[in-house]
Amino acid sequence: MNQGKLGGPRSGPINSKSMSKEKSVHSGQVGEGEDWKANLNRPPVDNRQKTTDVTSTKGVEFEDFCLKRELLMGIFEKGWEKPSPIQEESIPIALSGRDVLARAKNGTGKSGAYLIPMLGRCDLNKDHIQALVLVPTRELALQTSQIAIELSRHMGALNVMVTTGGTNLRDDIMRLENSVHIIVATPGRILDLINKRIAKVDHCNMIVLDEADKLLSQDFKQMMDNIVTQLPVSRQILLFSATFPITVKDFMLKHMKKPYEINLMEELTLKGVSQFYAYVEEKKKVHCLNTLFSKLQINQSIIFCNSTHRVELLAKKITELGYSCFYIHARMKQEYRNRVFHDFRQGMCRNLVCSDLFTRGIDIQAVNVVINFDFPKMPETYLHRIGRSGRYGHLGLAINLITYDDRFSLARIEEELKTDIKPIPPVIDKSLYVA
Template identity: 75%
Template sequence: MNEWEIAIKMCALFFPIGKTGAYSIPVLEQIDPKKDCIQALIIVPTRELALQTSQICIELAKHLDVRVMVTTGGTNLRDDIMRIYQKVQVIIATPGRILDLMEKGVAVMDQCKILVLDEADKLLSQDFKGMLDTVIKNLPQERQILLFSATFPLTVEQFMRKHLRDPYEINLMEELTLKGVTQYYAFVQERQKVHCLNTLFSKLQINQSIIFCNSTQRVELLAKKITELGYCCYYIHAKMAQAHRNRVFHDFRAGLCRNLVCSDLFTRGIDVQAVNVVINFDFPKMAETYLHRIGRSGRFGHLGIAINLITYDDRFALHRIEQELGTEIKPIPKVIDPKLYVAKLLDDDDTPEANAK
């Protein structure tokens, strides 16, 4: 086992900063604070993940005199240009924005010898087709590329063959996948889903919950229904204005609301420590999507549960996803043992949402 494997396994298994710490700590250690140039680039697929990653990196970099900058779409490009002309050594970015800065000659990458691709399977999907190839063309020939991915589709394998020389693979799937998350399903008719959700809210001991829908329209409709039932509820999806998304993301992480309804925007690497319940109001079609969704609970070593509302049309997808992930999704019992998902994070009096419905 080499030094990288030890560091990644230790961070992923034991430390609160998890995967982000597994790459950001060794990346920051390789930065020369005396050099006024971009030395490392971390690319992530969503703006929310970029902000979360930058918070961790900036905190760690304080002790090393290393300057970290985050840049994403949906923010003022001129402001980013002004900031990048100052001393910046590590950039965390979404693909479209960093390409804009490269094409304008603002982000000079000729001394950037480390590239990290977080959520590589998403970055190499059709949503970002060809972007990473363009990014790599701007890097020096001698560079180190690190890919972090919860799944290993053909696109990732093809990318590795094209751009990586003798890559070293570390597979933590057996140790980490779905660990600590108990999974249930409930067979319901479509018109019964809101009633079933209301029942779950009344019976479960929810610290915070994330509820997934398959479309942005259904996200907003469901959030409205939950609010009408008398529960505190936020919602977030990709069609919202970025400033609104940032506020929802920040406030939910701060514990100002117990329930969040969202689209798959929120499945990638977003860590909210208090989330102990994930509900698939709409069951996903792909095993990869399911894996990322329910992984939002059981973070930081805490336990969690995932509850799937299954209609007649979902029955085949349920069995297929069980087989593909090698996991078991059990019928929901009348009473769920709180020991399976309740981790005491704060005293009731300290919780902003305490006693709020």
């Protein structure tokens, strides 16, 4: 549909003035007047029902943040019509240069809440690294960098780079010989680049920790301290996460300057995700899963196992049952992980079996069902897993297969998350999870 490039068919004659405006939009330059919005290449409006997780706002518009028009163009062409609550709260504070400590649910727009002010504060007249985004997994790094690239598509010479472990260091060296303004990275790789003086962060005045609870766990904590201490004293730090354990408080006291605290976590689980459990013997789990596949209206599903070995075994079983299935876990080669992630996002397969590698921040709008084939032991893990469905206020379903040994974990997670996981009914109402 070619007319979508200009925002739809135009009424009236086309004169030279209107032609020049169209040309300026396509070349990344912004034409004058209010019709710049009419000429944007916007995606179709998403008319699905949304919960108050993303609709309970104060009515602020993106234009109210005094952003550059080129950035606004990218925001609207991304399909983002209005700020979500976390974006409404954090964008103006982050634009002011103040440190931010933000808690918000999975799938409520946290990436936009820090990428928009980050892009808004970038100075294209300076060709050094101005901002770092740190994330715990390679898949999340790729996803976040892609969002940044899409939002900045009209911002001319702004360059976003992604770097993660498992990729060729020589490629990163070549890219950093050119101008790079924003780097999205996993901690180990960026620390290596900084220590080798390949990535020079002497003038990098902004750093974001996305999924901060994971980044400040024992796996990464020392690396985070090393990275932050190599930035200028005047740096701005933004922390975003759904859960904030004590390690976050320790980091805040050590490195942050009177951070502005945002807490949008009156309850922990997403309003749009209906949660059920089914008691089942271990040896009957696959049969139970087969029954779910036949009864549920699945657009796409993510199925979690507690070990990489069980991921591969289950994926093989599902394929033998005649269902399309991919699998992904941390022990796979990065090249293959990238391919699986890309193809599943593109809708080339209905079901994905994975380990907890895939719980952090992965945003695939088509996923409406999450199944815990193996029930997790930690409330944080459960929270991040079920947050893969019901993204951005939409409806979703979480089904948990519970064995006798899982009964205490189920009770603990319900109590700590203050949520109600109901017994699975004979028939699940489609209105709970189908748009």
